[in-house]
Amino acid sequence: EAGVAQSPRYKIIEKRQSVAFWCNPISGHATLYWYQQILGQGPKLLIQFQNNGVVDDSQLPKDRFSAERLKGVDSTLKIQPAKLEDSAVYLCASSLSPSVNGELFFGEGSRLTVL
Amino acid sequence: AQKITQTQPGMFVQEKEAVTLDCTYDTSDPSYGLFWYKQPSSGEMIFLIYQGSYDQQNATEGRYSLNFQKARKSANLVISASQLGDSAMYFCAMRESNTNAGKSTFGDGTTLTVKP
Numbered sequence: 001e002a003g004v005a006q007s008p009r010y011k012i013i014e015k016r017q018s019v020a021f022w023c024n025p026i027s028g029h030a031t032l033y034w035y036q037q038i039l040g041q042g043p044k045l046l047i048q049f050q051n052n053g054v055v056d057d058s059q060l061p062k063d064r065f066s067a068e069r070l071k072g073v074d075s076t077l078k079i080q081p082a083k084l085e086d087s088a089v090y091l092c093a094s095s096l097s098p099s100v101n102g103e104l105f106f107g108e109g110s111r112l113t114v115l
Numbered sequence: 116a117q118k119i120t121q122t123q124p125g126m127f128v129q130e131k132e133a134v135t136l137d138c139t140y141d142t143s144d145p146s147y148g149l150f151w152y153k154q155p156s157s158g159e160m161i162f163l164i165y166q167g168s169y170d171q172q173n174a175t176e177g178r179y180s181l182n183f184q185k186a187r188k189s190a191n192l193v194i195s196a197s198q199l200g201d202s203a204m205y206f207c208a209m210r211e212s213n214t215n216a217g218k219s220t221f222g223d224g225t226t227l228t229v230k231p
Contacts, residue, residue: 031217033219035221041223041224042119042121042206042221042222042223042224043160043206043221044221045218045219045220048216048217048218050216050217055216055217055218056216056218089158091160093160093219095217097217098216098217099217100146100147100148100167100168100210100211100212100217101148101165101167101210102148102210102217103150103162103165104150104152104160104162104208104219105162106159106160108158108159109158109159111158
């Protein structure tokens with residue numbers, strides 16, 4: 001079974017530029033999460049999708065971050081314009097359902113450096 | 116309020132000894148799941164063990180066990196017979212019930228170093 005795919009693995013941009021990250025979850029997984037992990041900290045939830053609907057985006061900085069999951073499969077997270085404090089690893093995770101007993105499966109992450 | 120608290124930023128353990136990593140949580144949901152994940156320096160997040168809020172017995176998975184004390188809202192991870200490969204960051208996470216749509220919250224992690 002293929003895992004969660006993310007790209008790009010690494011991205012370096014100047015502040016005020018834009019960047020997009022892509023995630024393809026495990027086939028059949030209805031729930032998809034985007035997390036931001038700053039070095040030395042735990043993952044912080046940015047947005048959660050259930051199929052193609054947004055369940056929780058309360059911590060997404062909506063003035064600069066956007067995310068979509070149009071067909072309920074893969075997802076894109078965009079940052080525009082980027083700030084220095086956006087330097088982090090962006091983790092995509094998926095699970096079969098929102099059930100409390102289902103673990104999350106993570107991609108390898110996309111490491112963003114904003115200069 | 117912090118939903119998941121891990122009070123040990125770093126821990127050291129001698130190889131072959133046991134170590135306990137602390138985790139306390141906060142929720143008003145009667146149904147929730149508690150998870151531990153391992154993140155080696157390579158960055159991938161690896162699921163270790165799960166405990167459901169209604170489970171009567173503590174979860175075990177090989178060398179990993181979860182010391183679940185519901186009244187104290189704690190879910191400590193115990194690693195027995197530590198190995199050098201256990202050196203990594205460990206995260207406690209909570210997944211709340213379907214009324215919260217399976218939202219998953221993570222603590223800030225504990226860095227475990229296993230000494231030879």
